[in-house]
Amino acid sequence: MVVSTTKSDSEEQLRYTFASRYVRTSLPRFKIPRESMPKDAAFQIVNDELMMDGNPRLNLASFVTTWMEPECDKLIMAALNKNYVDMDEYPVTTELQNRCVNMIAHLFNAPVGDDEKAVGVGTVGSSEAIMLAGLAFKRKWQAKRKAQGKPYDKPNIVTGANVHVCWEKFARYFEVELKEVKLKEGYYVMDPAKAVEMVDENTICVAAILGSTLTGEFEDVKLLNELLMKKNKETGWDTPIHVDAASGGFIAPFLWPELGWDFRLPLVKSINVSGHKYGLVYAGVGWVVWRSKDDLPDELIFHINYLGSDQPTFTLNFSKGSFQIIAQYYQFMRLGFEGFKNIMETCMENAKLLKERISNTGRFEIISKDIGVPLVAFSLKDSSKYTVFQIAESLRRFGWIIPAYTMPPDAEHVTVLRVVIREDFSHGLAERLVSDIEKVVGELEALPARETAVDDQKSVAEGEQKICSYWRRISDKKTSGVC
Numbered sequence: 001m002v003v004s005t006t007k008s009d010s011e012e013q014l015r016y017t018f019a020s021r022y023v024r025t026s027l028p029r030f031k032i033p034r035e036s037m038p039k040d041a042a043f044q045i046v047n048d049e050l051m052m053d054g055n056p057r058l059n060l061a062s063f064v065t066t067w068m069e070p071e072c073d074k075l076i077m078a079a080l081n082k083n084y085v086d087m088d089e090y091p092v093t094t095e096l097q098n099r100c101v102n103m104i105a106h107l108f109n110a111p112v113g114d115d116e117k118a119v120g121v122g123t124v125g126s127s128e129a130i131m132l133a134g135l136a137f138k139r140k141w142q143a144k145r146k147a148q149g150k151p152y153d154k155p156n157i158v159t160g161a162n163v164h165v166c167w168e169k170f171a172r173y174f175e176v177e178l179k180e181v182k183l184k185e186g187y188y189v190m191d192p193a194k195a196v197e198m199v200d201e202n203t204i205c206v207a208a209i210l211g212s213t214l215t216g217e218f219e220d221v222k223l224l225n226e227l228l229m230k231k232n233k234e235t236g237w238d239t240p241i242h243v244d245a246a247s248g249g250f251i252a253p254f255l256w257p258e259l260g261w262d263f264r265l266p267l268v269k270s271i272n273v274s275g276h277k278y279g280l281v282y283a284g285v286g287w288v289v290w291r292s293k294d295d296l297p298d299e300l301i302f303h304i305n306y307l308g309s310d311q312p313t314f315t316l317n318f319s320k321g322s323f324q325i326i327a328q329y330y331q332f333m334r335l336g337f338e339g340f341k342n343i344m345e346t347c348m349e350n351a352k353l354l355k356e357r358i359s360n361t362g363r364f365e366i367i368s369k370d371i372g373v374p375l376v377a378f379s380l381k382d383s384s385k386y387t388v389f390q391i392a393e394s395l396r397r398f399g400w401i402i403p404a405y406t407m408p409p410d411a412e413h414v415t416v417l418r419v420v421i422r423e424d425f426s427h428g429l430a431e432r433l434v435s436d437i438e439k440v441v442g443e444l445e446a447l448p449a450r451e452t453a454v455d456d457q458k459s460v461a462e463g464e465q466k467i468c469s470y471w472r473r474i475s476d477k478k479t480s481g482v483c
């Protein structure tokens, strides 16, 4: 490669090639290098190192968008240098955000008129959206308890044990106890009856998930609403519901519009959704919408006088990129309801195909449901010779990134593989994946017993336990998991 283009570099260019100059020493890892280097050399070095990353298109562990249309890429590139927080300077970007909030609120059946502004905000992802929604519930509950002269220092949230880790983060950072409804084998979502039983006077909200991270299953928000209304009536409390629709929020309205999970249910006061998942935008955007102004305490809205104008904001951070908001608006405009429906239907069809093919191997039990996020979660019928962790590890050889994990309490003994179907996962790739799974399983079956250390096992069950704990130890050391 040609290293240098500038005049001052030309002398060097005569004497040094890329190989002689930049490949001989290790790359700086701790201190900024003392000298500069030509831009094309810097590009080559960084680019080369990045080749070792996985291929995002084959990353079936993530719900996050990995493909967008080139026209939208153009808009994104043009907006890379816009700081979202400079609202006075970039008023159109702010306006696009507000339009997105209105569109999402209408999609979730918020009680707002056709020309009325909805209450909500764009966030960095569902995690930030959940922090904001949780804070709003906490402040509302505290204000009410203060007014009643009751203690307000022990708030709690009731969720299922399948809740995403960002809820645990919220609980720790904002000092709210997380009361988790345990799962059991064969039932991997929050049981609404058990959740309502756990509600007490300190419960700031019950968080239901529309699209569990682990299995894609939708929780029964309608039943939860019914049972909680009854309990509220009996106790005089008014415990509300938040719906974590990180994945399901852009699926259910298009595929199952009759499903009752959103603001049509009176106790649902706020909903979050990830724009960067089935909102079909690259990483870095989420949304939270509230039922009405009354559900977002005024004291949480900051009015900042920044660079000459008053800006009401409710976010955890200050500066952030603008392109995600612009890209979200592009997707709403470009696809419309029809386009989103089309894409979600295709994803479900591909998930169905994959499910059938995996099921036909005879080796796996399907854990995911037909109504839910388009994904296939499956476990081994027999783990006595090899485990799902070995399958995931071996599939890496072909480039596939598929997570293997254990279920949360009380179903920790169940180990699962999960394949997320996104817009860019085609029929052809599904067929290819199944054929690679078959290849890997065939190889693992042919392995001598030493690999799995079952030679001294007294029974199959004992052997299974050994293998599971061995692989669990390995997987526990890994920092990456399901997201």
Ligand SMILES: Cc1ncc(COP(=O)(O)O)c(C=O)c1O
Residues within 6 Å of the ligand: 063, 124, 125, 126, 127, 128, 164, 166, 209, 211, 212, 213, 244, 246, 247, 274, 285, 286, 482, 483
């Ligand atoms: C149910 C659920 N909630 C919250 C999150 C966090 O979302 P984000 O990555 O948009 O912050 C996820 C991520 O997968 C999720 O599945």
